[in-house]
Amino acid sequence: MIKSYIKSALRNLWKSKFFSVINIIGLSIGIAACIVILLFVFYEKSFDKFHTKNIYRLSEVQKFPGMVASQKVALSMYPMGPSLKNDYPAVKNFTRVKWSNKYQLANQSKRVFLPQVLFTDSAFLSIFNFQLLKGDRKTALEKPNSIIITQQTALKLFGNKDPMGKTVMHYGSDTVGFAVTGVLADVPQNSQLQFDGLLSLSSIHESWMDSWSGNWLNTYVELAPGTDIKVLENKMPAFLKKYMPNNDSWKLYELFFTPISEVHASTTDVGLDYLNYQKFDKQSTNLFSVIALVVLVIACVNFMNLTTARSIERSKEVGIRKSIGAHRTQLACQFLGETAMLSLIALVLALVIVKLCLPYVNRLSQRNLELSLFSNPALLVGLVLLTVVVGLIAGLYPAVFLSSFQPVKVLKGAVSLRSSKSGLRNILVVGQFSSAVFLMIATVFVVKQLKFMQKRDPGFSREQIITIPLNDVAKKKYDQLKQDLLSNSLINGVTGSQDVLGSHLDQGGVGYKPENGPVRVLTSTRLIVDKDFLNLYNIKLTAGSNFSTGENGYGREYIINEELAKELLKDEPKKKLQSLIGRQFGFDSLGVITGIAKNFNFNSMHHKVETMFMFNVKAWGYSQMSVKISPGRTKEALAFIKSKWANTISDYPFEYQFVEDHFSEVYRADNQVSQVIGILAGLAIFISSLGLLGLASYSAEKRIKEIGVRKVLGASVNNIVFLISGHFLKLIILANIIAWPLAWLAMHKWLNNFAYRITIDLSVFASVAIVSIVVALFTISFQSVKAAIVNPVKSLRTE
Structure with a gap:
């Protein structure tokens, strides 16, 4: 039939x-x-499912004075991990992760630049299930100056030779040797954490890291099975109050935990999320x-x-x-x-x-x-x-x-x-x-x-501008490189900054002295720039003037945007924005406001313009160099920049990105x-x-x-x-x-x-x-x- x-x-x-x-x-x-x-x-749903432990990422909600709205960030403080483990039995283990991009490693015959390495605690491999091919999971990262490399990194540095026990050198601001204590299988593509090597966090430990005032790494905790995460989160205000008693600063933070399996796809509202590969809503x-x-x-x-x-x-x-x-x-x-x-x-x-x-x-x-x-x-x-x-x-x-x-x-x-x-x-x-x-x-x-969103005027120029990342060595030679580039008519301008516009810029606390009353402390987005930044990006001023050219002005002059100006004058509604020029503003030793910039979208068009200020402290250096090249001569200009880079910074590869391309990535x-x-x-x-x-x-x-x-x-x-x-x-x-x-x-x-x-x-x-x-x-x-x-x-x- x-x-x-x-x-x-x-x-x-x-x-x-x-x-x-x-x-x-x-x-x-x-x-x-x-x-x-x-x-x-x-x-998408397979991300981080190969980990078998009950892992959560610790994140913060920051509610600083002067912020337009509270913000979630993926960062946490260095002492939080061990303190959580000591205070709460539900926290079985913890590990902290600090990232470093374009990390240079070398042996006797080869030098490579790894896209990303992670500094982490010895418990990292006890919590995560990344496949270790050689070495001991528990002890490989115990000692300072230890490194575990991936198969691909091992092949780049040592070819087919066994890397175990050998020493690799890092050349940067300091020259450091690391002993290879393990080899990992290459990291799966469906992992939010992507890296080419793991280095012991104890290699960079300094006393300032133990402070409860800095947010600069990620913390992951292993919780006991059956832990009620809401109950644990409800205990966090008391936890913060215990370790941050001064000036009620603990009230400025909330802590929350995200399951590792949900970090990739459920944290689009979390900023400063640097270790979240292919993040997608x-x-x-x-x-x-x-x-x-x-x-x-x-x-x-x-x-x-x-x-x-x-x-x-x-x-x-x-x-x-x-x-x-x-x-x-x-x-x-x-x-x-x-x-x-x-x-x-x-x-x-x-x-x-x-x-x-x-x-x-x-x-x-x-x-x-x-x-x-x-x-x-x-x-x-x-x-x-x-x-x-x-x-x-x-x-x-x-x-x-x-x-x-x-x-x-x-x-x-x-x-x-x-x-x-x-x-x-x-x-x-x-x-x-x-x-x-x-x-x-x-x-x-x-x-x-x-x-x-892509075509709307952001309030600054993006055309014919490239950005070049600067490492610790390049930062020290910034002035020389800038002068070399400006000597050629192919280059219309050079400036430096802490970050690239269109990225999630850092925020920081800052003081403001009203005409009458005590110093007011608030938090705002900040950007370190050199004196030519506004000119190169064609950022207009509503009032005041640009940074002075004299060295004495560096670190003492601040340019704020209109949004921050309105925030500073919220108790003086009849005052005009121009009245802020010359008022005291800044960090511990207050400088003055020299200019008010028109609002510009330093972030994507998904967000309203937030408060922000720009300043210059040469000693802090710049992580990005922006170069404006002549229209119609792009190939010639890029070849010239590359040659000057090779002459000035020969041991670091030349990389660049057009600002327009960067914003294409934003969207x-x-x-x-x-x-x-x-x-x-x-x-x-x-x-x-x-x-x-x-x-x-x-x-x-x-x-x-x-x-x-x-x-x-x-x-x-x-x-x-x-x-x-x-x-x-x-x-x-x-x-x-x-x-x-x-x-x-x-x-x-x-x-x-x-x-x-x-x-x-x-x-x-x-x-x-x-x-x-x-x-x-x-x-x-x-x-x-x-x-x-x-x-x-x-x-x-x-x-």
Whole structure:
């Protein structure tokens, strides 16, 4: 019987080739979209799942005076880890992590620059499950100047030789030797912590590190199983009060714990999160899943529509089978088997599509997604089962419907499908296009919002500026390098700063002396700059003047932004901003405010402009150099800068990034979300159009004699086309009417997440409606015109 079912299924697929192709293509695209999104979702959800301990990351909420709002940061204080372990039995162990980028290591013959190394406690490998190939997990980092390197680092430094026990040197502000005490397997890509080596934190321990006033590392704790994290967090105010009793400073902080498995995807509101590789909002991941499911549902709806529409073609087959003894269950199983077979064929095509598309998907997502079916049998079995289930769900209604035909009525030709079944098909078509129109509107607004943020004037210049990271050696030669670069007309300006605009800048406490009253202490974003910073970035002043050129002004002059000026004058509302010029402001030994800069977006457009001040202390040095190059001579300028760098700082590689590219990275996640939504919206409208094409073809086919009669009576081709197309166009218009309010509500809620946002323009809704109607007309008209130009003699010929 099964063999008969298979033969019957293949025969019917071949008999209705056009509709079979539409069904298979629609299902395969829907399944392929789901597979790709599932691969991404599984990858995202796999982050840090290989760790077996009950690990949490300790973070802070900082509520300093003068802040626009409290902020969450991933940082913590050096003494917090051991103090938590001593005070609370639930804290079984702890480890602290301090990162260092572009770390230079060398042996006798090779010198390499590692992208990132971590200074950490000896308990690091007792808490985390990174694979140690050589060495002892418990003791490898106990002694100062110990280092564990990864396989890749070992290969770079020692080739195929055994590195254990050998010494590597670090050349920087100090020359330090480290003994290799272990070799790790390369860090998995789905780890938030990425590193090329682990160094003992005791190697850099100094007395100032024990202070309860500095936040400069990450702390991870291992908690006892079953620990109630809320109960532990409720004890943290008492913990802070115990160790930070002076001036009630403990009230400025809150501590919270995040499970290691949630750090990657659930901490987008946490700043200064430097050790969170490929951080991505889980809400976006969930959104992708929902949209991919919608695309798959649209494909299933196509199948149901086309199958029920063509069910009259198989009514006589059902009648004959029932008349010779076939049961309804047998017929239903036959039709379900056919849909399952069709969906399996669609699965094979979907896998081919996924394989071809994965390189593009990986470039877009900056992930390394793989479709490893044979190396992962569970995935293969899961996909097959999913596809069969999809086929069964898509074919369940047609199977029940077809098997319900009464043989007497069918064989007499008394079966009519016009009323109830066409009504259901209309509902499904409207549902399809409502979903597609909704996604199209959402895509347009997401893209418009992203372009708005990228193109909106941030209040400073970004064109033709590159930034160059400076290490400890380069910092000391900054002045020499600056003068060498300015000697050439290819360079229009050079300046230095503590950080790059567009990054999360540091905050610090600062004092302000009002005209009347004691010194007021508040916290604000701060940026160390040299005297040419404002000129190079074209930052305008509202009042006052730039930094003085004299050395005596360094560290004694401050330029604040308008937002901070308003904060300083909040108790003097009648005073103008200019009145702040010359007032005392600064650190322990107060300097003066020399200028007020117009507000500029030193962060992304996701956030409002916060309070900030700029100052210059040459002794602190700069971690970034900004160079403005002449327009049209980029290649020459870069070659010149590289040559001067090599002459001045020969032992450190030259690296640079255009500020424009840096801001593209700032909005990278937004770009990814907009492109993925756009692609899925395109697939939704394409699959919906396929279904419309099939229904229009079937409608024209079933009305061929009606069309012939109308043409004999004088109907024109335009009349016939409108006759066939008009019904479907009404459905598309209805789909737009349903989708518009839903899209408006969703976009209104989404745009409220941005500090700077576009307005909801009704012209977008109208444009999408026109596009959807044009797409539908183009899809339908092909079949409509084809039916309208048929010679009525042929269409009216007796069968």
